[in-house]
Amino acid sequence: MTPILGVIPVIDPTDIRLDDVVQMRKPHPCGGDRWQVVRLGTDIGLICQTCGRKVYLPRSKFARQAKRILSRGAESPPVVQG
Secondary structure (H helix, E strand, O other): OOOOOOOOOOOOHHHOOOOOEEEEOOOOOOOOOEEEEEEOOOEEEEEEOOOOOEEEEEHHHHHHHEEEEEEOOOOOOOOOOO
16 A cells, blocks of 8 residues: 555554554543554444553544554454355
């Protein structure tokens, strides 16, 4: 992917895994900006790595506020249907 000048890259909300550690654009009131993904679904569940606060963000808001993925969680196995 080639970066375009003036455009802020957005994290793909479909490429988030459990136990990913992400850096958010704005720091939490405790001063931390690192969050661990603990729930995937309509909302993304996050735990602040500094104070332990748990929050839920809609996927669209998470994609806008996430700055980058610092570490990846385990890749889930493919779903077998049938």
